[in-house]
Every structure is written in structure tokens, then in C-alpha cells.
Amino acid sequence: MRCRKEKLIRYGFTAAAFTALVFLVGIVAVLFTEALPLFRKVRVADFLFGRVWYPTGEPADFGILPLIAGSFWVTLGALLVCVPLGVGSALYLNELAGPKQKAVLKPAVEILAGVPSIVYGFFGMVVIAPLLQDLLGLPIGLCAFTASLILGLMATPTVASVAEDALGFVPRSFREASFALGADRWRTLTKVVIPAAGSGISTAIILGMSRAIGETMTVLMVAGGAAIIPASAFDPVRPMTSAIAAEMGEAPVGGEHYHALFAIALVLFLVTFVFNIAAELISRRFRLKLGHAR
């Protein structure tokens, strides 16, 4: 009796263990089924490489190249901000900060990672955009440059936290060996510690990138929203996420536009999926290499 109860409970837990997998598969299934009807009318190549996004036109154009370009440039710009700031901060925390400083700075960075994206978007809209417009003499403050800057700041705490964890995995013996050979702290840092933590740091960067490309509200509010392939960093852009968020409310359910937005989400999902898998593989190899296999 008791044994059977235990068995049943065990089965229950086994079933629950797959919830996350079920939802992940569910998301993929939903995206595919809702996106497929579009591809009966629009060829995949025309969708991915079409240069005109005009879903409400007669006839409608469903080329998402401008949206992909928007996501690409904004993410690249964000990386230029969050990689030096995030990795630099992680190195500072790991190498230079004393125990007291670290006790304050590390939780502070973790707490800042939790600031909601809408707050960044709002701040960008009321402060950064007007400021940059004045400072640089731009025709509009809401553009790819502003979006990159804010996204980069947003992703910085994520990059810093993950990179700092990776640096913490580097065994002390590595440093000691380097010091014993007569290297100073900077040489030890650049020639020993950073290479040893290299794949951990790349994981941090990939996760930051994944966060930037999937970020919605911030870009919706500050990127400007024009579905054009930008000619300069100061052009307004419409990244994939903001196209979905801005247009889903108006797209009639079951129409071509509706399916096209699901198809964009599918592209977005696949891109972040590849990033996440890459981060997973790299970080596993990293742990094995440093003998922290779990």
C-alpha cells in the first residue's frame, strides 16, 4: 500500500518535470502552425529578404529585411556598449574590488538587472532621446543609436553578473603560477585569467546579445519605428520585436498580417534559440575544462 503510494507520487513528479519542455515545444508548435498559412501565399525567400514591409497595403508587402536589419544594428550597437561595460565591470569586481566594495557592488549590479524594460524605455523617451537630439543636432532623437545605447545599458548587468561568475571559476593556482613566473597583475589578468575564463565570458556576451535582440518595450519606445533599412546609425528603425508588439493589436485575427507577425516571432525565436544553445554548449565545455563539471 505504502509502496504503491510512493510509486504514484514518483510518477506525478516525473510528469511535472517535463512542464518546461512541454511549454517550450508548445511555443514552437504554436509559432509554426500560426506562421505556416502565410507561406502558402508568400515565399519564404520573399519573406526573409523582401525589402518592403507594408502589411496593410493593397497588395500587402511582407518583406522583413528592414525589420531584421533594425534588430541587427540595434543589437550590434548594444553589444558595443554592454561588452566593455559588462566585462570591464566583471573584471573590476573579480580583480580589483576589495571584499567590502564587492559586498556592495555585486548585489547592486544584480538588483539593477531587475529594472523592468518599460522603465528603461520610459527613461530613454523622456531623457536620453531629447538629450542626444540636442547634443548631436539630430532631426529626431528616437533612432537606432538611442535604442542601442539604452539596450546596451540594460544588458550590462546581465553580462557583468554572468562574466563575474565565470571569472570566479578560474582556479587560484592559475594566478599563483603566473605570479611565480614573475608576471605582474595586469599580465596575469590578460594572459592567464581572461583566456581561462574566455568561454565563460563569451557565454555572458551571448546571453547579453540574446537579451538585446529579444527586448521589446525599450525598442518599441525609443527606436523610432520606421520600417526602413537604416542608412546611418541615426535613422529610426523598427526591430522585429517592436513590429510584433506594435502591430498585433491591429492585425485581424487569422488574416495574412496576423500570420506574418507569428512568422516574425518564429524567426526571432529561432535566432535566440541558436544563441541559447550556443551559450549552453560553450559554458558546459568551460566547466569541464576547469574541472567544475556538474
Add this chain to the structure above:
Amino acid sequence: MKKSELVQKAGFAFLALCMGLTVFSLLSIIVFLAVKGSGVISWEFLTAAPADSMTAGGIAPVILGTFYLTLGAVLFALPPGLACAVYLTEYSPKGWTVNLVRISVNNLAGVPSVVFGLFGLAVFVKFFGFGVSILSGSLTLGVLILPVIISASQEALIAVPQSLREASLALGATQWETIRRVVVPAALPGILTGVILSLGRAAGETAPILFTAAAFYIRGYPRSPMSEVMALPYHIYALMTEGTRPELQTRIAYGSSLVLLLMVLLMSAAAIFIRQRQRRTWHA
């Protein structure tokens, strides 16, 4: 001074600059909103309903809406999330399932929030016919925070010393009794940390509720789980992008942003505090 010393000095100065810039820019956002928002927040602002088509009055129904959505999300995500973590740590700590589940948890955590919104729209709003409602929004946010709850609970359960389990089993308790009476209670502070973190996450998310729960303006307070709802993050977005009186609306957006920011920051600070105390307990 030798060249290598100069290089080291310059390098360290650069790292300090990076740290300084990070902390400065992020703090300046918080300080700016605190300064601008504190003038708006008053007792009336927190307890009254919006008035004059969102240009005056308070945000009480909006705060309440966020409260319902977040609470609902945790109610939906905690039971399966905790059960998943228990299975992984207690029943099958080394099986192939662990890797599969870990990969799916990590990937689910990396899915862009707007994709969750579309998933919720297609599944909860349309397929199950819950419509645009608190129920649909909570379920969508529940899926979003599931990975947070699983990871945090798993970490908390792993941290429980093996000797506690062995002692319980040695006294003749079954595995289920050990889990229910010994392991989960011991891991409770860590699980609580995960719950608080996910509350903060769910409260701040906008994109998932955009098509599943949120409305720009509703008269009065939400009455049933099937009603549309106003929520803080969407309220800020709507105030900045819709309506006809930007100056008056921006003022309310400042207040709403500060309220949201304080809620989220207090929650993540509480979570970090509990976690640090917890670490000390086991490692003492």
C-alpha cells in the same frame, strides 16, 4: 616607472572606469525617476482611480491589476515548477532527464518576452477562449516565470545537506515523507527567494500582457478573473504613446514608473537578502 607598470595602471584605471560608468548610469536612472516621480506620488495618487481620461487622479486600480496578474502567475507556476525541481534533485539527480530538462529550462528562460505574448494570445486567449483577461495574462506570465522558479527551487533543494535526508530515511520515513517533512521545509527560504524574484519579473513585464490582459482604460476596479485589466508597465506605455494630453500624461507616467521601480527593486533586494542569509546558514 617601468612601461609594464604604466600599462597595468592604465588597464586598472580602465576597469574602474567601466565599473564606475555602469553603476553611475544605472543609478542615475533610478535617482532621476525618484526625483521626478516623488513629486507626483501622494496618498491620493496611490488610492484613487484615474480620472479625466487618464490626465488626472490616481493609479489604484492599475496597482491592483498588476497585483492580481503577478499573484496569478505565481499561483500557476509554483506547483509545477517546484514539482519539477523536486523531481530533478530528489528522484533523478543523475538521469538523462536532468540534462533535457535543464536545456529546456535554459531555453525557455531565453525566449523573448513578446514571443510569450503571442503564445498566450494563440493558446489562452483564442484556443481556450479565455479572452483578453486576467486569467490569460496570469497564465502567460506563469509560463514566463516557470524557468525562474524551477532554477531557484532546484538550487535551494541542492543546497540542503545530504545528511538531513539520510537521517530522515534512517528513521524509517519514506522518500515522499522525507521530501515533504524535511527537504522542502529546509529549502523553503531558497524557494521563497525564487518566488519573490519571479514576482518582480512578472510585475515588470509588458510584452506578454500586451495582447493577453492589458487595457488602456477601464472604469473601476477589476471584478472577475475574466475581465480585462490595467497594469503598471502597460499603463506607462499607454500614457506615453496614446491619449491627447502628453504633458499631463507624462506626469502620471513618472509617478507610475517610480511605483513600479520601487516594487521591483524592493522585491529583488529582499530576494538577494534572503539568499545571502541562507548561504550563511548552511556554510556556517
